[in-house]
Amino acid sequence: MKHMPHVSLITVIEIIAILVGAFSGFIEARRKRMDVVGVFTVAFIAAFGGxxxxxxxxxxxxxxxxQHQEYAILIFILALIANPLIRTLRQIVSERLIVIADAVGLGLFAVAGVSLALTAxxxxxxxxMMGVITGIFGGVLRDIVCNEVPMVFRDGKPYAICAFIGCWLYILLQRTNVSDDFALWLSATVITLLRLLTWKFDMRVGRP
Amino acid sequence: MKHMPHVSLITVIEIIAILVGAFSGFIEARRKRMDVVGVFTVAFIAAFGGxxxxxxxxxxxxxxxxQHQEYAILIFILALIANPLIRTLRQIVSERLIVIADAVGLGLFAVAGVSLALTAxxxxxxxxMMGVITGIFGGVLRDIVCNEVPMVFRDGKPYAICAFIGCWLYILLQRTNVSDDFALWLSATVITLLRLLTWKFDMRVGRP
Amino acid sequence: MKHMPHVSLITVIEIIAILVGAFSGFIEARRKRMDVVGVFTVAFIAAFGGxxxxxxxxxxxxxxxxQHQEYAILIFILALIANPLIRTLRQIVSERLIVIADAVGLGLFAVAGVSLALTAxxxxxxxxMMGVITGIFGGVLRDIVCNEVPMVFRDGKPYAICAFIGCWLYILLQRTNVSDDFALWLSATVITLLRLLTWKFDMRVGRP
Structure with a gap:
């Protein structure tokens, strides 16, 4: 384990974040009684749309x-077995674990987005905004394709707001002496923790 | 007033046009009972989508x-107070004024679009077509995100048609000796007046 | 006829494929009781969206x-007479002919897409995936604008799958000694025949 390169951890987290997005697409597409083409497409959009x-x-x-066609191929294969896969996962994975994985994905995607936008x-x-778009628009596009008003715009859960706060933390940390790596990980962690806290206490933002 | 640069007038009109687009998003998002994230996003899409x-x-x-993040920030702040804002505006602003501001925005956006497309x-x-897209697709994308058939495609009001006529007027004026500034303002004015006339007389185009 | 350049055949097939896409838009837009602006836009999206x-x-x-504004102008003119046009076509054109033209279009669009993607x-x-997107996303975007769950994602007809198989045939043929022209025509023909066979025998893919 000593010589395991640290990129492995990022890759593992990345795969988990992408799979959580894809699974949200599997579930939504099946609710809409889509065929395998729809299931794959909606999962792909949910994972990579943002x-x-x-x-x-x-x-x-x-x-x-x-650049990473292996992720597209992975979702393609999973789409072929989406039905038994979802049933099995529902038995062995708790809802709590899905929420945690989703919160980790939100943090990673949002921080990647704001970082790339600053580089540009x-x-x-x-x-x-680019950070928040990266974090939430996979779900937005998934819901539009499934002919629903996007969930993230109406359920009042502070999903985008957690991402927004973490993006600004990253922007502020960029102005300090801390390393970029530290700023990235801290901001992503703060987004994940904020999301989990607001979920734990079932916090809602009102309508304006 | 004498030394006021003429760019100020354009900026004021631009802000008004953007705000009218954003308000159409506020209203639609609230009708769909969206939270503050949805209200901001839909308003932003309505203002800048085209x-x-x-x-x-x-x-x-x-x-x-x-390039103009001040507009995004302005819509963000207004989204936070969208509810009292809309209520107040409904008391002090007549429907006639909203239609006029909207018609001005249609003219400006469409003429800007056709001009940029010719430059390209x-x-x-x-x-x-690019002029018309600039003028109407903010509303189209707003309606798609709100899970509605786009209003501009089905209400029979000659909204896109006014923009289309004005765009061709601009294209024709480009072939003459008149200055580009004159062509821009005349075409935008014609679109605005056509839109107001068709509104005044409640003109409709039929289904093909 | 002897000196007719072979590009003519491609152009004729291209026009037919585009028209079939546009007509699917005319029909869907009219079902949604859209006005002429909607009919044109939806037809345009159906023809060129992918x-x-x-x-x-x-x-x-x-x-x-x-690059080919003549196609946009053609759809524009047809949109103005969409109603009598569709009625006339329904009398003189059988459903079988529409399915054949649509299958030809699917083959051409998909093969063009995979070929361009490999070039890039x-x-x-x-x-x-780019081949399949080119073949089916005109219809997907048409259905989204018309506020429907995309038909190609839920009817279980192996439409995208025929395109997918033909795209892989083209990729494999690229690895052999056959000429690119031959690979293009053979793959497009296979997609068209597969589509017609699955239509003839009313084959369905299940939900995953």
Missing amino acids: GTLRDILLDRRPLFWV NMPLFIAS | GTLRDILLDRRPLFWV NMPLFIAS | GTLRDILLDRRPLFWV NMPLFIAS
Whole structure:
């Protein structure tokens, strides 16, 4: 274990975050009684839609999933066995674990988004928006394709707001002497913890 | 007043046009009982969606709202007070004023779109389409996110058609000796007046 | 006839494929009781949406319809007479003919998509996805704008799957000594025949 490169941890977390996004697509697509083409497409959009929209807005290429076709192939294979897979997972994985994995994914995606936007010289507020877009638009596009008003816009759960706060923490940390790595991990962790806290206490934001 | 630069007038009109778009998003998002995240996002899409789609199709960067983050911040602040704001506005602003501001915005956005498309060497018909897209797709994307058939595609009001006519007027004026500034203002004014006339007389186009 | 250049055949097939896409938009837009603006826009999206999404993902410009404004103008004119046009076509054209034309279009669009993606050095699985996207996302975007769950995701007909198989045939043929032209035509023909066979025998794929 001593010589295990630290990139492995990131890769493992990345895969988990992508799989959690994809599973939210599997579940939504099955609720809509879609066939295997729909199940794959909706899962793919849920997993990669946020980052793809960010990259189109920033005009970044190649897209993440173009460079990592192994993730697309993984979702493709899982889509073929989505039905037994979801049933099995529901028996062995608690809801708590799914919420935790989802919160970890939110933190990672949002911090990756704000960091890439700052690298592309976006103004600060726009950079924070890019972070939130990366974190939530997978779910937004998934719901639009499934012909639903996006959940994240109406359930009052402070999902986007946790991402927004963490993005600004990262922007502020960038102004200090701390290393970029530390800023990334701290901000992602804060987003994850905020999300878990607001879930634990079932906090809601009101309608404006 | 004498030394007030003429850019101020354009900026004021621009802000009004953007705010009218954003307010249409506030109203639609509240009708759908969205939370503050949804209200902000839908307002942002309604205000900037048309120009953003045009810029993606033309491959223009940076996007307008990326260069002017002050508009994004303004909509963000207004979204936080959208509820009292809309109630107050409904008391002090007549429907007539909203229609006028909206018609001004349609003219400005459409003419900006066709002008940018011609600068990018688009063929004429495509350039006129880009003008109409800039003018109407904010509302189209707003309605799609809100899970509605886009209003502008089904209410029979000649909204896009006014923009289309004005875009062709601009294209024709470009072939004459008049200055570009004059062509821009005249075309935008014609779109606004056409829209107000068709509203005044409640004109409809039929289904094909 | 002897000196007729072979590009004519491709152009004729291309026009037919685009028209079949546009007509699917006319029919869907009329079912939603849209006005002429909606009918044109939905038809345009149905005809060009798949290729446009592919080009945005690949960052290719100019877009196909920007270079060929004659197709946009053609759909525009047809949209103005969509109602009598559809009624007339229903009398003189059998459903069988529409299915055949649609299957030809699927083959052409999908093979064009995978070929362009390989030219842009996409990895193989991503290239096959780009082929399928080109073939089916016109209909997907048409259904989203019309506020429907996309038909191709839920009817269980192996539409996307035929395109997927043909795209992989093209990728495999690229590894052999056959000419690119032959690979393109054979793959497109196989997609069309597979689609017609699965239609003839009313084959369905199950839900995963």
